Amino acid sequence: MTDHPNYDKLLMPLQDVTASVETLLEGAFGRLMGDQREVLKRIHASAWALHTLILEVVTNLGIENIAKRPYLPQKFDNYLVPLHHDADNLLKGLDGPLTDEQHVAVDFIRMTGHLLRRYIDNLWLYSQLLHDLYHLDKQLTPLDRLIDPMQWSVTTNPVELEVFVPEKVPSVRVDVKLMQVAITQLVENAINNTQEGYIRVQADIEADAVVFRVVDTGCGISPSEQPHIFMPFFQGQSDKLGLGLGLPIAQKCLMLHSGTVQIKSEDQLTIATTRLPIK
Secondary structure, rough: OOOOOOHHHHHHHHHHHHHHHHHHHOOOOOOOOOHHHHHHHHHHHHHHHHHHHHHHHHOOOOOOHHOOOOOHOOOOOHHHHOOOOOOOHOOOOOOOOOOOEEEEHHHHHHHHHHHHHHHHHHHHHHHHHHHHOOOOOEEOOOOHOOOHHHHHHOOOEEEEEEEEOOOOOOOEEEEEHHHHHHHHHHHHHHHOOOOOOOEEEEEEEOOEEEEEEEEEOOOOOOOOOHHHHHOOOOOOOOOOOOOOHHHHHHHHHHHHOEEEEEEEEEEEEEEEEEEOOOO
């Protein structure tokens, strides 16, 4: 059990990026053109700058308090963008062709940049919610707009995704972004824990509430983990993707809408149920 982030999940990817760039610059995977070298040098500098920024935040502010410093998103962006944007341009061959080995190394840098982007975005939102710095913007919204598969990760595992939304359902007054985030976090949790089978996302009307359920055939939740799953930064297995903020974020998003979320394992299924009052 832990109540602080695994900082290795923020720092180790950056160290891996710098190591990959250094290997490329040394010519281990083939000769580089001049423009390619300059782009890789920029990525290298950005990765180390981001590493330094994260260490400064951890030491002087506490990573869970980043939303107290409104200037930090721009600083993070300055260092994150080259990791995925510049790497993507290299992959497109804008600065010259890559060998197969170079392509694999640069693609790793690009994917790592996107992964870190998700981590930082989750940290920022969690910090906003933790310190009541998020400004709600509730609007009357069709139910199907809250379930957006385009925001969900794509798994390479043999997992079937099923989405069921009734045709005739009432609109709800919600902050669209937060409710989309809440549902996405529950789906992402299922994706990260399901190796095969299916993930089913469905919406129903029960009495005076909209009920969302995410059902998966994943690894389930052990009895020892159950009391801790909504604790920030808790992860039953340290090698899982993410920082352990998905479920706490979903819970806080629902609480701001007078809603609830419950997760349990039964009959070899994991079921995440959220209830959102109809007002």
